[in-house]
Amino acid sequence: MTLSSCLLLSGALFLIGIFGALTRRNVIGILMGIELMFNAANLNLAAFNHFLHPGGVAGQCLALFIIAIAAAEVVVGLALVLAINRNADTVYVEEFNLLKG
16 A cells, blocks of 8 residues: 555545535534544544655554544534534434523
8 A cells, every 4th residue: 555545535524524514414424424523634644644754653653633623523522512413303404592691
């Protein structure tokens, strides 16, 4: 596997994540698209670390940091979804009107 094939796969994952985040109607689908984008960034970091600095661990440390950030994002996002679902009885983005006066 070469660097260009890793970057091509990462770019495809990122585009799928953007498409999923922009076209989904429910919040869970949007969060899944954002997770795909985070995984594409992790794949980029791991690929550049492997091919440009084979003995270094900087890319791996950044990938672990992004995984921790993604886990925190999922926890906060799902907590918001549960709170909104209790109040509005829906998970569709178009029906959220909590901030309208």
